[in-house]
Amino acid sequence: MRIDPAAVSAIVREVVDSEILPRFQRLEQSQIHTKSAPGDLVTEADLEAEAALSRRLTSLLPGSRVVGEEGVYRDAAVLEALRDRAPVWVIDPVDGTGNFVRGNPRFACIVALVQDGITRMGWIDSCVERETVLAVAGQGVYGPSGDRIHLHTSTPAPAPRLPGLCGQVGGQAIRRALKPCVRKVDWVGSAAQTYLDLLGGRIDFAAFSRLNVWDHAAGVLMVREAGGIAALGDRRPYSPLMRSEPSPLVLAPDPGMWDELAGRIEAAGADAPAAGMHPQ
Known part of the structure; x- marks a missing residue:
């Protein structure tokens, strides 16, 4: 499987420019729909962007398949493609649809390439900022300027560090567990924007209760x-x-900070990590 990451970045940006940004802050009520719950929204931008990305990415990589958020909503069996040997494009056309609908620029387009149950490449396009971050397994993660990104601890190393930390979490149980012991815990309504904030050093940590691929x-x-x-x-x-x-x-x-966070979540009853083992 040979894919030029820059070619995928270009496709993502072209679809963002043709299907998503022209509809931002211009949506009519008829272009907004509810899925499983009142706050679970889908718009014409989500649907058209997912369709366009599906066509273009499968053409770029013949024999590949697609697992898209909106396709999975229509038919959950689509997820089974991830267990096949064929490469799979995983697409969230507008991550943070609620923000998109409200005219808040904190949304993004996410694409990942998965094969044999392993994520091989990933892209997050911060649409309004017109910036794309991409990663290739074993080769690093790169920012919009092409510079390699390295995570650095922004708080002093000696424990306990939790009182100085700022983070973003998705899930009320995690928020309740961490809010009393960190400086700030927030949620911006978009997992993609949280990842970008973590990679950009704007927050120290993140945690999520839902694991949508x-x-x-x-x-x-x-x-x-x-x-x-x-x-x-x-x-x-x-x-x-x-x-x-x-x-x-x-x-x-880093592992030290991860241990402190996971330990606090465990102590609050939101999780139960095993002792004496560092995750990879």
């Missing part, structure tokens, strides 16, 4: 390629084959 396959690869720790609270490594898991996904720049 389109939200995390690309971002976890990026964090790992940047030298960070991305694992479930029970210390199992994240896999794009995971679906509903009792343990949250915890991300930090």
